[in-house]
Amino acid sequence: xxxxxxxxxxxxxxxxxxxxxxxxxxxxxxxxxxxxxxxxxxxxxxxxxxxxxxxxxxxxxxxxxxxxxxxxxxxxxxxxxxxxxxxxxxxxxxxxxxxxxxxxxxxxxxxxxxxxxxxxxxxxxxxxxxxxxxxxxxxxxxxxxxxxxxxxxxxxxxxxxxxxxxxxxxxxxxxxxxxxxxxxxxxxxxxxxxxxxxxxxxxxxxxxxxxxxxxxxxxxxxxxxxxxxxxxxxxxxxxxxxxxxxxxxxxxxxxxxxxxxxxxxxxxxxxxxxxxxxxxxxxxxxxxxxxxxxxxxxxxxxxxxxxxxxxxxxxxxxxxxxxxxxxxxxxxxxxxxxxxxxxxxxxxxxxxxxxxxxxxxxxxxxxxxxxxxxxxxxxxxxxxxxxxxxxxxxxxxxxxxxxxxxxxxxxxxxxxxxxxxxxxxxxxxxxxx
Amino acid sequence: xxxxxxxxxxxxxxxxxxxxxxxxxxxxxxxxxxxxxxxxxxxxxxxxxxxxxxxxxxxxxxxxxxxxxxxxxxxxxxxxxxxxxxxxxxxxxxxxxxxxxxxxxxxxxxxxxxxxxxxxxxxxxxxxxxxxxxxxxxxxxxxxxxxxxxxxxxxxxxxxxxxxxxxxxxxxxxxxxxxxxxxxxxxxxxxxxxxxxxxxxxxxxxxxxxxxxxxxxxxxxxxxxxxxxxxxxxxxxxxxxxxxxxxxxxxxxxxxxxxxxxxxxxxxxxxxxxxxxxxxxxxxxxxxxxxxxxxxxxxxxxxxxxxx
Numbered sequence: 001x002x003x004x005x006x007x008x009x010x011x012x013x014x015x016x017x018x019x020x021x022x023x024x025x026x027x028x029x030x031x032x033x034x035x036x037x038x039x040x041x042x043x044x045x046x047x048x049x050x051x052x053x054x055x056x057x058x059x060x061x062x063x064x065x066x067x068x069x070x071x072x073x074x075x076x077x078x079x080x081x082x083x084x085x086x087x088x089x090x091x092x093x094x095x096x097x098x099x100x101x102x103x104x105x106x107x108x109x110x111x112x113x114x115x116x117x118x119x120x121x122x123x124x125x126x127x128x129x130x131x132x133x134x135x136x137x138x139x140x141x142x143x144x145x146x147x148x149x150x151x152x153x154x155x156x157x158x159x160x161x162x163x164x165x166x167x168x169x170x171x172x173x174x175x176x177x178x179x180x181x182x183x184x185x186x187x188x189x190x191x192x193x194x195x196x197x198x199x200x201x202x203x204x205x206x207x208x209x210x211x212x213x214x215x216x217x218x219x220x221x222x223x224x225x226x227x228x229x230x231x232x233x234x235x236x237x238x239x240x241x242x243x244x245x246x247x248x249x250x251x252x253x254x255x256x257x258x259x260x261x262x263x264x265x266x267x268x269x270x271x272x273x274x275x276x277x278x279x280x281x282x283x284x285x286x287x288x289x290x291x292x293x294x295x296x297x298x299x300x301x302x303x304x305x306x307x308x309x310x311x312x313x314x315x316x317x318x319x320x321x322x323x324x325x326x327x328x329x330x331x332x333x334x335x336x337x338x339x340x341x342x343x344x345x346x347x348x349x350x351x352x353x354x355x356x357x358x359x360x361x362x363x364x365x366x367x368x369x370x371x372x373x374x375x376x377x378x379x380x381x382x383x384x385x386x387x388x389x390x391x392x393x394x395x396x397x398x399x400x401x402x403x404x405x406x407x408x409x410x411x412x413x414x415x416x417x418x419x420x421x422x423x424x425x426x427x428x429x430x431x432x433x
Numbered sequence: 434x435x436x437x438x439x440x441x442x443x444x445x446x447x448x449x450x451x452x453x454x455x456x457x458x459x460x461x462x463x464x465x466x467x468x469x470x471x472x473x474x475x476x477x478x479x480x481x482x483x484x485x486x487x488x489x490x491x492x493x494x495x496x497x498x499x500x501x502x503x504x505x506x507x508x509x510x511x512x513x514x515x516x517x518x519x520x521x522x523x524x525x526x527x528x529x530x531x532x533x534x535x536x537x538x539x540x541x542x543x544x545x546x547x548x549x550x551x552x553x554x555x556x557x558x559x560x561x562x563x564x565x566x567x568x569x570x571x572x573x574x575x576x577x578x579x580x581x582x583x584x585x586x587x588x589x590x591x592x593x594x595x596x597x598x599x600x601x602x603x604x605x606x607x608x609x610x611x612x613x614x615x616x617x618x619x620x621x622x623x624x625x626x627x628x629x630x631x632x633x634x635x636x637x638x639x640x641x642x643x644x645x646x647x648x649x650x651x652x653x654x655x656x657x658x659x660x661x662x663x664x665x666x667x668x669x670x671x672x673x674x675x676x677x678x679x680x681x682x683x684x685x686x687x688x689x690x691x692x693x694x695x696x697x698x699x700x701x702x703x704x705x706x707x708x709x710x711x712x713x714x715x716x717x718x719x720x721x722x723x724x725x726x727x728x729x730x731x732x733x734x735x736x737x738x739x740x741x
Contacts, residue, residue, distance in 0.1 A: 068663070068665035068666065071560075197711070222711065224711065224714055226663050226665060226666035227661075227666070228659070228666055228670065228714060229455075229459065229700060229701060229704070229713075229714075230659065230660045230661065231455045231458075231459075231658075231660065231701075232452055232455050232456070232700075232701045232704040233704070235451055235452070235455070235583070235704070236704050236705060236710070239448055239705065254663070255661075255663075257567075257568055257660070257661045258659065258660045258661035258663065259660075261568055261570070261660035261661060262660045265574060265577070265584065265586055265660065266583070266584045267577065267584045288568065
């Protein structure tokens, strides 16, 4: 009798476990991240089938810079997370994407050899996810000679002035212009901009043009990384801006905290208006620096994190499932957009997927809608690409990043922006409703 | 009404004076690090290039305890200082005897290896970027005072005072205590000191311990004064401390103190001068070279020729 009860008990427990497991499996299978049908209210990963791709892998690769004071590998790592989501949802017509990411130490020889390795040894069909202070300048001619168009997140001038790159972001120059525009609108009487010295010549010039257009003085400060005397540096910037002036910081979350903490320590937060380019539009920065709530006006090249739009929702879901160690941040959003656009290009290829067919598909991208950008993404066969040239402004509020403005066109202080907008209209690149 | 505006080489004194305060505060930490380096060198002949890396690793441990545990903050700060002492003593125990008979360059390269290992471990366990901003702010930084137009924190004042106290204390220790006398004897001649019955190993370990405690303390202060826990930058801040030690010719604690203060001072004061501001990080090297040339001006070089 007793053994009968034990058997019955064990049976009940096993049965309950099996039922729970079945429920868990079916619940998981019902809504895997990125599955379903794409619509105006829902974003999906690639084909959205919810079934893992098992065919022959399609090879993509990328190169990101990693130096003391700046880590750009987050961009490539998140592109990889996006591809994992695509692979879990049918891949590219059943074929998974295999993504290889290399990091480089701001070394042109290394950058050139890694590009060659990707194209000639690894035999990738496309290069995506590149972000570096110098890689665009080093490799654009090589990519052009091989017929490659890199979808990445740019920093230096060549990323936006050669045909070899189509960047999902607008880069520090235009983002700094956006931040400067905002500070002028808020009444800044002068503009000061500080960037890492390696990119300052390109990144900061636009702010000076914004100041010139507004009839106010400007000062540019190239800063050597890593920053070893943040207190003196921040004092220098605030002194140069003067009373009622504006200071635009152009640093990643690796270096900006030192300056912001120094501003707090020195009691300088309320002395000037503060602006920044995109990289510090992160929740972890907002949580760390409540003293800058409503006082740090950040130009955000991509949509507001957590704004509830379909791609932001999917971005958060992919982060949770495939990249839990990466906080919600602009560099992650860049990686998401890169993965999304590369996947759109791959899915549009008719016939075999080769380097030639993939890169032609990239060039053919236009009116590629995403809720992360103010206007659709495009590449097109033009001399250079600045597809992201309209964006928003955000600020910190109670540990979150919140919107300050709607979509605002970047002030066309550079002729390249005027030309880009003319191409957009002429070739109908991003004008679809 | 006449407005007297004092300028120093073209920069308004009102703008310049906050940099003097900031420079002296930073120089204080360079100075105390330099003193720690000199004491160890005097007793063991080891120029410790891992000084910055040990301090940075200790600061990261403190950051972990402060932000990821419910332990009291004083425990975290103590852990940083103890870590410096433990690593230094462990290195001294394991590698000290092995390197004792080697020339100073070999001894120095041993500590470079330690620095690189620690840097690798920090990059592995606490990678840069990703999801965190690492700031280790000591509670003393909440107390602020306006001095000459600059805002100084109690931490900065502590750093400066600590540098003086350490120099005075170490000088007294070396002159007045038995173990201090033994350290000075070791600095003169290790072999003869050993022959005289001085427990060389124990004295050397005491030097490693003292230097390690300073190392941990400096790491804690620098992590705060540096305003961001960038372990790479903190590791290489040892360069400024070494410059201070070299200015003191690895002998004089007081000149090392002055050297550290000078490095911090010139580095900060160069900031508002547009023509040199981009080169101010070279201040440690320039000052060390100038000091070595000046201090070595009376040295005579003897050349001989062997008859062929």
